[in-house]
Amino acid sequence: MFLLIADSGSTKTDWRLVAPDQTTRAIHTDGINPYYQTTEEIATVLQAQLLPGLPDSAVTSVFFYGAGCSGPTVNVLVADALRAVLPGLQTVDVNSDMLGAARAAAGREPGIVCILGTGSNACCYDGSQITRGIQSLGFWLGDEGSGGYLGKTLVRDFFQDRLPTDLRDAFDHRYALDRLTLLENAYKKPYPNRYFAGFTPFLSENIGHPHVVDLLTDAFVLFLSTYVRRFPEAGVWPVHFVGSVAHVFAEPLQQAVLRTGLTMGRILKAPAEQLVEYHQWRA
Structure with missing residues (x-):
């Protein structure tokens, strides 16, 4: 079972795929910002740029930190797009880039x-x-x-x-x-x-x-x-x-x-x- 972690801005998204043995792989896609993109547009980016870099085994959890992800109303646009392209997801957690920075820097x-x-x-x-x-x-x-x-x-x-x-x-x-x-x-x-x-x-x-x-x-x-x-x-x-x-x-x-x-x-x-x-x- 694989874990995906994303740090996203409006220009680019920096992904880390974490394997069961805790090894990681970097994947890069265009930026994702729910203030400017619909669920369908986000899903198109994920389908074209993220999926080719993923293994055949299921990704079960995604933690997404992004610009524009400021609350439930917009965060759900990203969550719905992730579920659409990764149907095996059990956990989808979408938060702001500020929280991502805080967790990264302060642990x-x-x-x-x-x-x-x-x-x-x-x-x-x-x-x-x-x-x-x-x-x-x-x-x-x-x-x-x-x-x-x-x-x-x-x-x-x-x-x-x-x-x-x-x-x-x-x-x-x-x-x-x-x-x-x-x-x-x-x-x-x-x-x-x-x-x-x-x-x-x-x-x-x-x-x-x-x-x-x-x-x-x-x-x-x-x-x-x-x-x-x-x-x-x-x-x-x-x-x-x-x-x-x-x-x-x-x-x-x-x-x-x-x-x-x-x-x-x-x-x-x-x-x-x-x-x-x-x-x-x-x-």
Whole structure:
């Protein structure tokens, strides 16, 4: 009997197939988000991209953690699609990507868990479930410390002549970005968060520059001060981080944690492997 664990965003889904002997295999499919897809559309993705990677033996349990899986009304769309393509399922458990991040980073211990990727979020976790969270307001009204926020700050500094000359010249040479192109991507095209997050490689390539260090550290301090420090558990529980931004910019993130008087926990680039550990222990 096989177990499936999924960590899904809108762009891609990272699956782990766990065999009876506890060996694992990675499978990757397109992203699944019930806010944007029907049960039928999700089932089509699963049929075409997931099933060819599965063994003939039955998969009996699926634990799915995904963006957009925020409650029973939308979670059932994913659960129904899984049951449609995997008729032998006995257990289907669909939860938010935030809970997946928490279980991966903190395991069975209480902690504050943050997602720092294209967007940002934070919660308090008791070792099993989320007990307290923040109300995310998305890219334009929130997402401090995220890849979208970092890219937006960098681009704003460029157009408002806040970058040092060497950094400004390097940015201009690489992107040749004009104001009209910027505004079209910011206000007319979909997914402005992804567009601005696309500038974060420039920050990672110039991570030794004092201005970049300050930009990163200030953004992370703002995120921690705005959200994490407001939790009563702050300063008592360790603060864990999951996501590409946290992984790539681990050093300035650690400095921000120290500056805000918090206790540094784990940093995970992605939660899939640790979610396998979590569910193997529960089994």
